[in-house]
Amino acid sequence: MLYQSAQKDTHLQKAMNNTTNINNNNNNNDRSKKDENDNDEHQIVDHLAADDHDDSKHNYPNTNRWTQRYYTSPAHFGGPRNGTIFVIMGGEGAMEPSTGIYYPFVANNLAKKFNAYVLQPEHRFYGTSQPLYGVTPTSSDQWLRLVNAEQAMLDYVRLIRHIQDELGCSTDRSSNEYCPVITVGGSYPGFLSAMMRTVHSDIVDISYAASAPMKFYDQTVGVNDYYDHISDITESSSPGCSNDVRTTLATVSVEIQKAGDDGFHSVAKAIGICNDTIPTYADTSRIFQDELMMIVGYTFANYNMGAYPPGPQTSLYKACQIYQNKEMQSLDKMKAFLAMLDGSNDDKNDRCFFDMTSQLPAGANATITGGDWSGVGTGNSGNIWDVQTCTYNVEKIGFSSRSMFPNRPWTMDWLNTHCAARFGVKPKPDEYWERWRFDDLVNGANASRIIFTNGMRDGWSVGGIKEDLSDSILALNLKTGAHHSDLSHLGPTKNDTREITMAFKKITKIIGRWIDEVKNESSDVSESPQLGLSGYKVVD
Template sequence: MASLAVPWWLFLIWTCLGVSLVHCDPTYETYYFDQKIDHFGFYEDSTFKQRYLVSDTHWKKPGGPILFYTGNEGDITLFSNNTGFMWDIAEELGAMLIFAEHRYYGESMPYGNLSYSDPKHLNYLTSEQALADFAVLIRFFKAHGDAKHSPVIAIGGSYGGMLAAWMRMKYPHDVVGALAASAPIWQFEDLVPCSLYYQIVTNDFKKSGSGCAESVSKSWAALNRMAETDDGIRWLSSAFHMCSPLKGKEDVTAMKGWLSETWVNLAMVDYPYPANFLEPLPAWPIQEVCKHLTNPNLDDKGLLQNIFEAINVYYNYTGETPCLNTSQTAVGSLDDLGWSYQACTEMVMPFCPDGVNDMFEPQKWNFEAYSDDCYKQWGVRPRETWITTIYGGKNISSASNIIFSNGDLDPWSAGGVKQSLSESLVAILIPDGAHHLDLRSNNAYDPKSVIEARALEVAYMKKWIKEYRQQLNIWDV
């Protein structure tokens, strides 16, 4: 993919980062539903098995609410086991939980083993088709007995949060409301400055330690100078304990990309308690990293030695990692291949660190280069303006009953809705929150801001449920 954008696989990681610690008892049943491969045409009339998970332990039937997780780009069990907020509130709301798997991920493969074989078989991997899957599945549920009058609330985080918001916009008759956590629905075209994302990462480092962001900023020139000589490249290989020695400038360029991704990952997981999604990490990991980056005025080797110590917090906090690998990623159970295709079709998100207002090397957004890389990989070209065409961009005032939650520490908040647009298009800000902290399970170290955010989210859900029942003249909450 083009180096001018956030790497396609990194968004997958971030999607997972916001989900909660594994809930203590995520009991569910697994089912499969026959979905049409193409909801919008009539020639392709085949079906596939869409997997979905159901927990009705706390469901107050008939008519109890349904919390419907709009599946992300990965195995749905990952999200079921890790979206603790839904499990935490199920009993209070008397809700059934449904986790619907996104087509082309996990076990929900429209063409089986051929699904990723060529662009023709991948042609139905779109957000529109996924939303239609969710709508058909909801209709199936509500056509049967005890769920006939159940209000449905869509919930998701990151890409799943985008889908939850779009679900309410496109299918308001199927879902009474949506919680879109850390959903960057405006990270498209020029809706927000393409440099803002990296500025948020930089601010996280600035507030976490004196000299920290400055050290990172100066490290790029130091790396460039080391890359000018064979001795410098050998020194880098040794100092950073590389599993495979760097062989030339191209490897150093790849190393810089790897370091950039590491700093961004740390911003994603800057949680107030230990977590181990990508790697085992301490509470407030950026503060721990910044303890090694207090002096930005050292010579090249001294500065870069500190950079190594800093990233070692991320990759080797347990002390069990023997060496580092610039191709080392941590995508877990998420599917990098599927998202790379989506990023090369609909999900075109511009990013452009400027090196002035952030601590990264400057890179201009170049859609043409991005498109060329997509064509080389997939044989398709992205449609830069398609998402705003079908979902409205910032023109969403006609929608209703959507909560947009964003954490101030989360770079993805750059593309999020951070100001309420109406009485029912509500923005909730979490000053101490990284990537959708509110979807994680309750924790003793939760900051007050996320506790208050969750309480407000539940209050809106109760309001939506009550209004739905009153409209149907059924009963009050």
């Protein structure tokens, strides 16, 4: 793309975080009253619109500018001559003030080591960062144009330029007042981190991408690999568990089908589901069964992601103990599992407790099975992630007969039907990788200085970059790790495995070496517009 750096903008909304308060889970991370009342708009609704961003030509309400929430931690910043800027990518969820900056490893350890200013912007359309000010896009054109990774990255680019200006950091890499920019992210934000370095290499110097689902988004991962791997890890967590899960789910499925369309509500009641919470579209035994099994599948997926450090303290292991209980019948096991998910103790009586609609995302024609079969989430975040996985971030995830879940093939036809009903859009699974060439980061994208980390117990590891692609695109595979265990909300802690503890040191060393390379470079980097990869002209 042709990029022109953003001019100084003094109306950016930000929440200042003290790293000590973050460590103590203190809620003093909230925005000041002044910032809460600052309604000045700064971000561009559509970075890719022609004609100098005349958003009115696309009929967007509250046109031209919107306010993006972001958090900062300046405690360790060393100034323009000695400092760096770490940017933690916002992803598919709101960034609440009670959470603040996500990763202590970045905000405390890496920031202290590299004299860094830490910036964490919220992804557009999540939380309070609403380009249309709470108005939901009303057309397929708006969904496709506005709610996507490319627009989010351009938000981040513009914010980075503003922060560089605010800190007095030059944008000229040959200047001794240049502050190297390092992006960081885990999961989808890990993908964003890698793409920031790949697509916006004139802005970003280094990328740290944990559990980044690269092979999902270049469409080369096997459709059944995700849940097959989760089944294998579940088995390793508690030997015999996967077979007991498979047997239980098969028995429950038979009971639902035996009850039929007129009687499946009795099975729902027996497993603790309140019948008045069964979604109205789930009006047949087949649909109800599919949605129930989807809840089980993505709940195990969530437990798998959090199963670090491995051991009996994990939710994955505790779920296995329910299914492996020889004293319980299959329906009772399912009831106990739903009670665990619900955080309820009501599975010991006949009262219903599980609200099935609690599993729905917001929006029209919402279904529990969404575009992301690992779980789209609920509420507004679930709605937005559903549309993202219905457009450019397509994830082919199905349930095979080899997995511990009932066989349910994922098909592109199913996704097309779902996305048309939900948003009036047609998925474009090949759009990003064909333009950005992250299917071949070395020869296609000419990328460099990216470190990929993968927790090998994580279902998403099947779609990760798991080997070094060059001397500057590196992979670090962590056998004891789960979903971005190196970028947790807690670590580093004494509970980390020795492998993860060593990984912290290795990651720090690699990033340090690359920062030195950037600072030692004397190439002439101009601030004039430069040709990028997307083929769009972007102006401020």
